[in-house]
Amino acid sequence: MKCRKLEAIQKDDKSHLFQNYGDRLPVCFVRGEKSYLFDQNNRRYVDFFAGIAVSSLGYGHSALSRALHNQVDRILHSSNWFFNREQNEAGRLISSLTFPGRTLFTNSGAEANEAAIKLARRYGASLSKDRCQIIAFSGSFHGRTFGAMSATGQDKIKKGFEPLLPGFIFLPFNDFDAVKAELERNQNICAAITELIQGEGGIRLVNRDFIQKTEKLCRDRGVLLIIDEVQTGVGRTGKFCAYRHFGIKPDILTFAKGLGGGVPIGAIHAVDKAAAAFEKGSHGTTFGGNHLACAAAAAVLKTIGKAGFMDQVTKKGDYIRKRISAMRKKAPFITDIRGLGLHIGLELDRPGMSLVNRALEMGLVINCTAEKVLRIMPPLTIDMKTINEGLAILEKLFDETGKES
Numbered sequence: 001m002k003c004r005k006l007e008a009i010q011k012d013d014k015s016h017l018f019q020n021y022g023d024r025l026p027v028c029f030v031r032g033e034k035s036y037l038f039d040q041n042n043r044r045y046v047d048f049f050a051g052i053a054v055s056s057l058g059y060g061h062s063a064l065s066r067a068l069h070n071q072v073d074r075i076l077h078s079s080n081w082f083f084n085r086e087q088n089e090a091g092r093l094i095s096s097l098t099f100p101g102r103t104l105f106t107n108s109g110a111e112a113n114e115a116a117i118k119l120a121r122r123y124g125a126s127l128s129k130d131r132c133q134i135i136a137f138s139g140s141f142h143g144r145t146f147g148a149m150s151a152t153g154q155d156k157i158k159k160g161f162e163p164l165l166p167g168f169i170f171l172p173f174n175d176f177d178a179v180k181a182e183l184e185r186n187q188n189i190c191a192a193i194t195e196l197i198q199g200e201g202g203i204r205l206v207n208r209d210f211i212q213k214t215e216k217l218c219r220d221r222g223v224l225l226i227i228d229e230v231q232t233g234v235g236r237t238g239k240f241c242a243y244r245h246f247g248i249k250p251d252i253l254t255f256a257k258g259l260g261g262g263v264p265i266g267a268i269h270a271v272d273k274a275a276a277a278f279e280k281g282s283h284g285t286t287f288g289g290n291h292l293a294c295a296a297a298a299a300v301l302k303t304i305g306k307a308g309f310m311d312q313v314t315k316k317g318d319y320i321r322k323r324i325s326a327m328r329k330k331a332p333f334i335t336d337i338r339g340l341g342l343h344i345g346l347e348l349d350r351p352g353m354s355l356v357n358r359a360l361e362m363g364l365v366i367n368c369t370a371e372k373v374l375r376i377m378p379p380l381t382i383d384m385k386t387i388n389e390g391l392a393i394l395e396k397l398f399d400e401t402g403k404e405s
């Protein structure tokens with residue numbers, strides 16, 4: 001069954017590349033169309049993964065494709081020594097879709113969080129000398145650079161890299177009493193950083209009461225609230241940002257994954273008072289916000305900001321959750337269905353990787369996170385026909401799995 005061509009590709013990977021992604025799935029995608037992917041043999045797959053929520057508009061979206069072609073023909077990069085119209089446009093769109101403030105573009109989610117950590121420290125230092133500590137939460141994921149990794153509440157991510165960046169205080173996710181106690185006893189906290197749905201942590205939702213109380217207390221104490229929207233932002237949950245579901249007002253947002261529709265870009269967006277802490281010369285990046293990446297972001301933001309776009313995301317997500325709920329009768333190994341919009345987690349009573357592999361064989365791309373949680377996050381533009389096609393494969397997969405166990 002195995003094709004020789006894939007074996008050759010696998011062999012080249014082994015010879016030339018770091019083996020840190022050692023468990024790559026046995027497929028090589030060469031092309032995409034809408035919400036379908038095609039492998040090296042031109043076999044078609046339904047995409048319920050969107051490259052970790054990155055390909056927000058699917059593959060070959062006309063507005064994104066046009067914007068990119070136009071930009072490639074004009075200029076890719078000039079540098080942050082110069083003004084940049086595409087940056088202005090993307091920043092203006094982020095403000096209009098979130099809150100009035102300022103945006104700084106980066107190249108990835110980790111770098112956006114890195115910038116947020118640096119900004120919070122610099123802001124804290126402007127208030128008082130020792131105000132450098134940041135509250136973070138268990139189960140979180142903020143990225144792989146030293147700052148972002150040090151803010152991450154999962155030991156497996158940090159193992160072997162010590163010493164980490166000091167100054168992070170880890171508290172249990174969704175435990176307001178712990179936040180309150182810490183803020184009462186510790187005057188040196190400048191910020192708290194959290195996801196609202198822990199993505200890598202297994203699609204775990206923040207508790208509404210917890211985050212509302214935390215936001216209020218942070219505001220009272222002059223502690224900046226950083227919301228990591230790297231995975232949940234840019235329409236993924238059916239609102240532009242997940243924070244809009246919870247009735248809170250963050251001071252700092254970080255974005256990446258879906259922002260460029262596949263072009264690498266991240267961003268930090270902050271209220272003016274916080275953004276002002278990065279004075280002239282205090283932070284920067286060579287590539288961040290280059291013309292190409294910002295042209296992509298602007299095209300994605302315009303598309304997602306269109307009237308009705310996010311309602312479609314909500315409807316599709318609700319439909320998928322409802323259909324999977326119905327499948328649970330025959331699939332008792334699914335212990336929970338979670339998520340908002342097209343950010344969906346199915347918790348299993350067993351490791352999920354074998355189901356991911358089997359789905360791939362059946363022509364469906366899904367993912368597994370936190371060992372036992374199947375993660376479904378298709379392109380936001382996926383149509384109902386493709387959703388139903390993917391669900392039919394899932395149903396078959398669950399039937400099979402149910403019979404085996």
Ligand SMILES: *Cc1c(COP(=O)(O)O)cnc(C)c1O
Pocket residue numbers: 107108109110111113141142143144195199200228229230231232256257
């Ligand atoms: C993916 C992710 C990051 C890291 O983004 P990279 O672009 O991989 O650096 C940070 N935070 C969250 C919530 C993420 O899901």
